[in-house]
Amino acid sequence: MADYLLHTSSGVSIRDLARRKNCHASTVSRRVRKIERLRDDPLIDAALRRMEAKVRSTLPGDRQAQHKEFTQMSDTPQGTAHGDQPEFEQEAKRILRRLCESGSVLAIAADMDTAVVVREGPDGATTRTAVVSQEIAQAMAVQGWIETSGTGRILRYRITQAGRDKVRDLLDQEPARQAPVFGMAEAPAGFDGAAPVGEPANSPAATSSRRNRYSLSESPLTVLARRRDKSGDPFLSDDLVRCGERLREDFELAQMEPSMSQNWDKFLTAGIDEGRSGAGTTGYGPAAARARVMQALSDLGPGLSDVALYCCCYLEGLESTEKRMGWSARSGKIVLRIALQRLKRHYEENLTPEAQLIG
Structure with missing residues (x-):
């Protein structure tokens, strides 16, 4: 990409670029044509235009400095996003x-x-x-x-x-979540396919854990929303699913706060500081999202907050949550629906219509 930007923005010839790369001119030409075809994508075209404008405004006329700047920006995936x-x-x-x-x-x-x-x-x-x-x-x-x-x-x-x-690689880099054991729960499993606590990554238990975790293509809410009750209506209505998605979105935004320890288990039920949970709930950014999650879990109370956190945020399956909490089989979906109904009332009572929208 650096070669393309130097050729189109700084006027460096294909032969000069080939001499710098110590390769044939046809090799550089193919690279340039490949990037040019990608510019049919509006997002890629906008990203390249932003890179060009940035380098031109900071390094006018200095081709050597432009080459170094283009190379640095092109070698990092966040270069076009201007972030770390x-x-x-x-x-x-x-x-x-x-x-x-x-x-x-x-x-x-x-x-x-x-x-x-x-x-x-x-x-x-x-x-x-x-x-x-x-x-x-x-x-x-x-x-x-x-x-x-x-x-x-x-x-x-x-x-x-x-x-x-890429998303699988990023999820594999996450540390295992060491959740406490409740009731009849089995050994806690890691979040998003990580190995169970105390098991090597290549052990049979770790392999089984990865296989049994939720599918990336579905979440517990989407699976449950497809089911029907006795009357033929969806078990979870669209507004309940949206409430669960809103909690998950705030939870994921809260993880981006640098000072956050990433251990949400201590915020369950008795671990929530109600005195601080209402602060900053209508603002933006990770801190405000974290406050909204804490306020929602506090309002749900014991039991309901656990199932909402595990199923909506951690994306843990209902069977695993039932075992973790010591509940009877097939009771988790009822508790989850009650939790989502309570969560819906919480959002309606505490958030403005604009703040209820995700993002």
């Missing part, structure tokens, strides 16, 4: 996980400052599940993690195989 590596990877993991869910796309328009992730349900209804800045979306497109196949005022991007591989 940990922040970019946190945001990428949050969005790519959402795009792994069945029916999810990232929608963006030219006049929008942000992109939204929407998921289409079996009945054709769409649910907004996440919001991301254009800069992060551009960086993911440049890395080849998302792609679009259509045209129009609103573009829809889907995750690529490279994006799925």
